Amino acid sequence: MKNLIKSMLIILLICFISFSCKYRDDYDEKQLWEKAYNICESQLILDSHIDWPLKYLLFPEDISRRTTKGDFDYIRAKQGGLDAVLSVAYIPANMDVDEGRILVDSILEIINNQIKTHPDKFAYAKNTYDIERNFNNNLISLPLCLENGMPIGNDLEYLKYLKEQGIVYITLNHDKTNQISDSNFDENREWKGLSPFGIEVIKEMNRLGIIIDISHSTDSTVSQSLRYSKAPVIATHSSCRHFTPGFERNLSDTLIKAIAAKDGIIMINFGSFFLDNECFKNWAYLFYIWQDSTGIDLTSSEGIKFINEYGKTHKIHSDSKKLVDHIEHVINLVGIDHVGIGSDYDGILSAQPSDLPDVSSYPVIVYELLKRGYAENDIKKILSENFLRVWNDVIEISDSLNNMI
Numbered sequence: 001m002k003n004l005i006k007s008m009l010i011i012l013l014i015c016f017i018s019f020s021c022k023y024r025d026d027y028d029e030k031q032l033w034e035k036a037y038n039i040c041e042s043q044l045i046l047d048s049h050i051d052w053p054l055k056y057l058l059f060p061e062d063i064s065r066r067t068t069k070g071d072f073d074y075i076r077a078k079q080g081g082l083d084a085v086l087s088v089a090y091i092p093a094n095m096d097v098d099e100g101r102i103l104v105d106s107i108l109e110i111i112n113n114q115i116k117t118h119p120d121k122f123a124y125a126k127n128t129y130d131i132e133r134n135f136n137n138n139l140i141s142l143p144l145c146l147e148n149g150m151p152i153g154n155d156l157e158y159l160k161y162l163k164e165q166g167i168v169y170i171t172l173n174h175d176k177t178n179q180i181s182d183s184n185f186d187e188n189r190e191w192k193g194l195s196p197f198g199i200e201v202i203k204e205m206n207r208l209g210i211i212i213d214i215s216h217s218t219d220s221t222v223s224q225s226l227r228y229s230k231a232p233v234i235a236t237h238s239s240c241r242h243f244t245p246g247f248e249r250n251l252s253d254t255l256i257k258a259i260a261a262k263d264g265i266i267m268i269n270f271g272s273f274f275l276d277n278e279c280f281k282n283w284a285y286l287f288y289i290w291q292d293s294t295g296i297d298l299t300s301s302e303g304i305k306f307i308n309e310y311g312k313t314h315k316i317h318s319d320s321k322k323l324v325d326h327i328e329h330v331i332n333l334v335g336i337d338h339v340g341i342g343s344d345y346d347g348i349l350s351a352q353p354s355d356l357p358d359v360s361s362y363p364v365i366v367y368e369l370l371k372r373g374y375a376e377n378d379i380k381k382i383l384s385e386n387f388l389r390v391w392n393d394v395i396e397i398s399d400s401l402n403n404m405i
């Protein structure tokens, strides 16, 4: 009898302990989520690569309201706490220089129109002071960036024109080798890195204070850009090759260290094929085998239908944990001062991580960072401070180069 009572008391005690642990876990979880949302609301969040102008060109919708297509609009940006959207003028590699320049101007017009139509929501930003001022005025900054230096042609004067328009960075190439440099998606490695003209472009970008973006570049292009640039060089939307061996579009540990050694940053891409090797293999099948063999565009309704069907039996979506693994990988290699977020939203088809569907998702990343023990001051660096520091460095170096002349 005595033993029976003892056993019952032990069972009751175990039940009580597990109940109180569960209660405490739930309470801790709630606190963590509240903190994550508070950080996103109170701190400046900068995303270094969003293709919303491209999405707008294809499906013009009022981005001040909740749009039906795409990953970005004002409503979801506010939900996620997003304050600075580096707005990408993506120029397809098959265009010629004139077509490329017309497209740059069209995208500039789209951005300008949004700002003029919604001055209570969006604002221009040509430097970090503008970004801070807009943040304090509760406005979302929409600075212009150029993805693919092809429209420069062979004319360095065009860089001055872009600078006058407030360009923040130029991605040297896209999926084809161009007049500036070799692309990592192209088997043609014509320049074995930078072309002679590409070296002049790097120097002029340094002088004008335009940030050099090496996402899409071959390893040789990255190494040579680091060698010739007097300013830090960045990757605006690349992740870590450590998790996707052989995928040159992501950065090797050696290049991450070299970029950091020159005070640059790696802005982690959210696309599932950048984050997870299994997703990478499955998306490679969709891109290079299914799309090529059927001739059906993956962005068409038929293509999307097939992706959804294929996704039922194959892993095509990564998650926030894996994204934070990439952030931590950079931190472990080179410290907290050299990493940020460059989602590539509106440029990654439907390959968003399952719990990061659009620009309302930044609190999910902050939650995961908090859960892994990162302090708010460190998280602030990832959310924007690192990028703003590099941007200021590039402008300072430009000023000193101009003063030397």
Ligand SMILES: [Zn+2]
Residues within 6 Å of the ligand: 147, 215, 216, 237, 347
């Ligand atoms: Zn890109």
